[in-house]
Amino acid sequence: MATAHVEEVKGQLPHYPEKATLEGRNKILAFWLFLGGEAVLFGTLFATFLTLRNQTNGGPTGDELFGLPLTAAATFILLVSSLTSVFAIQALHRHKLESLKLWLIVTVVLGLGFLCLEIYEFYEYMHLENFSMTTSAFSSAFYTLVGFHGAHVLFGIAWIGVLIGQLYTKGLTVVTAPKVYVSAMYWHFIDVVWVFIFTVVYLLGKVG
C-alpha cells in the first residue's frame, strides 16, 4: 500500500497540496483566525499573571521556586521541536512522505520531552515546596497560565500523533496535507507562547 501512495504523491499531488482545495484554504484561514482568538486567551492569562505575580500570600516566591537550568532545557527542547516541524512542512512541500512522517515523529517526541520536564517541575513545586493551586494568588496564576500552555502541548501531541497515524494509512493527499499544515501552525503558536512564558514568568521571576 505504501508504495501506491508514493506513486500517487509523485503523480498527482499539486505543488502546495494544503492549499489545493477550497476546504484546505478555508481551514488554514480559519486557523489563523482561531490563533487570533487564542492570542487573546493567553493575553488575558498573562495579564492575570502579571497582576498577581507578587501576591504570594506568605508562600514561596518565584525567585525561590524557579530553577533556570530546568526551564532553559525545556525551552530549548520546545524551540527545537518548532524547527523540526518546519522540516516536516518542507518535506510536505517536496512531497516526501517518509521524511514528513519522520520529522513529525521527532516533533512529537520532543513535545513529550518538554511535557515530562513540566510535569516533573510541577511535581517538585507541589510536593517539595508546598506550592499548590490554593497557596496564593501567585500560585493560582502560575499554575493556570503554565498549565493552560501545558494542556495545549498535550493536545498538540495527541493531535499530531493521530495525524502521523493517518499519514501511515492514507498517505499524503489534498485531504491530509491541510491537516498537517494546520497542526504545524498550532505547534509554532504554542512555541511562541512558551517564549513569552519563559520571559514573563521565569526570567522576570528571577530578576524582576
Add this chain to the structure above:
Amino acid sequence: MDWLTTVDHKKIAILYLLGGGLFFGIGGIEALLIRLQLIKPMNDMLDAQTFNELITMHGTTMIFLGVMPIVFALMNALIPLQIGARDVAFPFLNALGFWTFLFGGILLNLSWVMGGAPDAGWTAYTPLSSSMYSETHGVDFYTVGLQIAGLGTLIGGLNFLATIITMRAPGMSFMRMPMFTWTSFVTSAMILFAFPAITVGLVLLTFDRILGANFFDVAGGGNPVLWQHIFWIFGHPEVYILILPAFGVISEVIPTFSRKRLFGYSSMVFATILIAFLGFMVWAHHMFTTGLGPVANALFSISTMLIAVPTGIKIFNWLFTMWGGQVSFTTPNLFAVGFIPTFTMGGVTGVMLASAPADFQFHDTYFVVAHFHYVIVGGMVFGLFAGLHYWWPKMFGRMLSEPLGKWTFWTFAIGFHMTFFVQHFLGLIGMQRRIVTYLPNQGFDTMNLISTVGAFLMGVGVIIFLVNIIRTSMKPIGVANDPWGDGRTLEWTIPSPPPEYNFKQIPLVRGIDAYWKEKMAGNTEMAPSEPVGPIHMPSPTILPFIMSLGIFIAGLGLMFSGEEFSNSFMSLIFNNWIVCGLGLLITFGCMLLRSLYDDHGWHIEPEELEEEGV
C-alpha cells in the same frame, strides 16, 4: 432525527431561532416576575433570594441565550444567501456551535431545579460570586453553562468570518457586500477577540470556586477588581456584538421600503468598523466608581463619547435614506423606523453616563437600567423584530400577517416606552437597581406601576407575534422569490424557502445591491457565473450533537466534583472526576472519529436540479 444531524445552514438557523426563542420566553417570564414584584411598595410576593436569582438569570438568559442566538439565526439564514454561497465554510462546525449553545443554555437553566440559580447579578462580580457569599451551586451553573454556550458562539463567529472572506460570489468585493453581511462580519470579528477573555474569566472563577484558587480572594492575595476588568473587556464589546447586527438589519430594511439606495454606503461600512474598534477601548466606563482614579476615568470617558460620532453617522444615513424615498410602512419598516428614535434615546443617555462625574450620581440606579434597555430592547429587539418580519417569507416561504404584525409593533412599542421611559426618572429621583422592594411615598409608587403595566403590554406584543407565527405556519408555502417586490440583495433571487443548495448556479455580482442593479438594468434574474453542474453537499452527522452532550456531561461532573453526596455511588463517580472524564472522553472521542473518517459528502447531479424545476 433529521434535525439532530443536519448541517444545512438554513435548518441550523431555524434551530437557533427555536432555541433562542425558547430562552427568550424564559427570560421574558423572569422579567415579568421582577416587574410584578416591583408593582407596589413593600411587596412580599418574592423573597430577596429569589429576586436576586431572577435578576441574574433574566440578564444572563436574555443576553447570552435569548438575543444572541436569534442574531445567529438571522446570520445563519442569510449570510450564505447574501454573499451567493451554497453553505457556510464549515457546516460541521456550524452544527457543533448550535448544539454547544443549546446544551450550555440547558445546563444554566437546570440551576432552577438543581439547588439554586445564580444570584450574583449577571455580571457575577466578585466577591459576591465567590463561594463565601454565593454558597449554592448557582454561580457554578453560571460559569460552566456560559463557558459551554460561549464556545458555541466563538465557533459560530469563526465560521462566519471564514465564510465571508472566502466564499463570496464572483464580483462581490467587500465594498459590494450587503450591510447585514458587513455588520455580521464585523460582529464575528468582535466575537473572536472578545469571547476568549470571558473564557479565561470564567475559568478563573471556576477555579476559585471549585479548586480553591485565589484569583479574586483578597485573603489569598487575589484581586476582585481583576474580575471586573476581565468581565468588561469582554462585556463592553459584547454590547456592540449585539447591536451591530441590528444596525445591519435596519440598513437592509429601510432602503428596501424607501425604494432608494442606502445613503452613504461606504461611510456606513467605516462607521461599523470604527464602532467595533472603539467598542474594545471603553470597557472601564463600567468601572468609574470602582476607584481607578481621575486619569483613567477621564480617558475612558472621552473614548466612550467618541462612539457617538460613528453612531450618529449611521442614524443620519438612515434618515437621509428615507428622505425623498417612497416610504411604505410595512411591519418590518415600522420596527426599523421605530428603532431610530428609541435607539437614539438610548445613545443620548449613554453619553450622559459616559461623563464620569455624572456617572457617580447615576451609578446603580434605574437610570442605568433605563439606558441599557433603551439600547438593547429599543435597539436590538426592535431590530430583530424588523429582521424576522422582513426575512420570514424567505426563511419559511410564507408571509406573516401584516395586520397582526402592526398590532405587535404598536403594543410592543407603547409597552416598551411605558416600561422604560419612566425608569429614567425613577433613577434620577434615587431608586436603586437590584433592590427587591422599596418604601411607599418616596415618589416611586406610580411610576413603578406604570412600568409594570408597560412590561405586560410588551408581553402582549410578543404573544401576538407568536399567534402570527402559528397562524402563518398553517398556511401553505407559496410566496414568490421576491415577496416584498423591492428586494435588493441576492437572497431575493432564489426561491422561498431556498433549496438545500441555495443557488443552482452561483450568480455574477455587478454592483452594490446586486439584484437591484440587475432590475434597474431591466433584467429579471442574475447572470450566472458558472454552468449548471453537480453540486457538492456535506453529509449530515450526529457527531456535533454527541460532542456537545459530552461537554455537557463533563460540565456537570466538574461542578459536582467537590459535592458531598449521601449516595456512595454518586460520591464515587463525581468526586473522583469519573463523570467529568467520561464527558471529555466522549467529546475527544468524537473529535478523533471526525478526524479519522474523512467526510467526502455527496453530490446533487444536474438532472436532479432540473427535476425540481428550479
